[in-house]
Amino acid sequence: MTGAANDGALAPVAHDLALIRVAAEEAGRIALSYFHGHREMDVRMKGGTSPVSAGDLAADTFLREFLLKARPDYGWLSEESVDVSRTRRLTAQRSFVVDPIDGTRAFIEGRETWCVSVAVVENGEAVAGVLECPALGFSFHAGTGCGAWKGDTRLAVRPAGVRPVIAAPKKCLAQLERAFPGGFESHEHIPSLAYRLAMIAEGLLDATVVRPTAHDWDIAAADLILAEAGGRLTDLDGDPVVLNGESVVKPAMLAGGADVVRAMMGVVTADAFG
Structure with a gap:
């Protein structure tokens, strides 16, 4: 198992990726032990x-203790322990950005589309990311320059089709009709944003429109997985998303292959969200 960082030196990205894959797999097992009523969820x-459920909190506690023991010089940001080390995460060379269960509503309702999301962020960008999907029986991972993977299968966004498949809020549908005059297919809602972005990387979706107020922990790992698969996650103007800054709340965003995102830019606007 990878050891702690020494004298402030950064571990190679490959070592960080190996570490967070081990951590996410174990956190997934912990979360799964609460799934389908196996243990009391204690939802609040x-x-x-x-x-938030007991499964969220148990997975978060494990991840925080395990990862910060291995990398004591790294910062920490998680949905369930939001800014316990704000100064450290803003000054550290790298930080862990974690959502112990992305898609908590699906998790509570017994649906399988939830995941453990763990990323390592440096200079505002994820350099290693993992989405562990224990109820579905697979995981995604990516490292900068190493490609995006689902298990042993390398991922790539699919080429833009005549009628792209898009997951988007109903408020955006009229704007999407203008963006795609040849038509598009509207996909049902996917509660886990991280998993939704991974579906684009896998070629199961062409694009999604993300409501404002998503947070860094929702997107950090999935942003890298999507990018390494050839896709993009941007704000509505096409600018890249910056992670682990003073604010961790994100504006409305677009995600998909480059051609599909380009078609949506300037057409899908903040007006759609009121």
Whole structure:
């Protein structure tokens, strides 16, 4: 197992990727032990609108303890322990950005489309990322310059078709009709944003429109997986997303292959979200 960072030196990205793959796999096992009522979920609401379960918290505790023991010089940002080390994450050369269960609503409802998301971020970009999908029985991973993978299969976004398949809020459909005059197919809602982005990397979706107020932990690992598969995640103006900054809340975003994202830019606007 990879050891701790010494004297502030950064581990090679490949070592970080190996570390977070081990961590995400174990966190997935922990979360899965709560799935389908195997253990008491103890669901609560945070902020009045967002659920959190005992599975989220148990996976988060494991990830934080395991990863920071291995890399004590790294920063930490997680949905379930938001900014326990804000100063450290803003000054560290690298930080872990984690969502212990992305798609908590699906997890609570017994649906399988949830995942453990773990990324290593440096200079505002993910350099290693893992999505562990234990209920589905597979995982995604990527490292900068190393490609995106689902298990042992290398991923690539599919070429733009005549009628792209797009997962988007209903408020955006009228704008998408203008972006794609030849038509498009609307995909059903996928609660886990991270998994939705991985579906684009895998070629199961062509694009998605992301509502404003997504957070870094929702997208960090999936952003890299999508990029390494040849796709893009941008704001509505086409600018790249910066991770682990002062604010971790993101504006509305577009994701997909380059041609599909280009078609949506300037047509899908913030007006759609009110």
